[in-house]
Amino acid sequence: MFDKKRVNRLRWACRRGMLELDVLFMPFVEDAFNDLDEQQQLTFERLLTCDDPDLYAWFMGHQKCDDAQLRDMIKFILNRVKV
Template sequence: MFEPKRLARLKWACRRGMLELDVLLLPFVEQAFDELTYKDQETFERLLTSDDPDLYAWFMGHQKCEDPELAAMVSTVVNRVKV
């Protein structure tokens, strides 16, 4: 489990300034992040280090992420937020 400061930084990193990303990332952290394994939590944290245009393209399905772990996390976020 992430310590409170690290989780707060993670939530701040979800605020991207692009509405399409904001409506995916922050709700995912608030609703599903605690259910992830620690490894998946770290993968999500790494995903947030990606550039906004890349994140947008991956989440909208315009491009496929070449990193298999990040691609799996993108799929997890999209599937979770759609529900």
């Protein structure tokens, strides 16, 4: 389970160099992260280690992420944003 310190690090990691990513990640970590199961939380943490240009391309649909877990997390985040 993620302790408060680890969640705070995730919040900091959600602050990206691109506004398009900030508006996806910041609300997600605040509103949805605690509802994820442990595996999903680990996947989200791993997603945040990816480079901004890759993240942008994946989230905007310009490229397909090769990692199935990351791809599923991207879809999950995008679906939450659409709601």
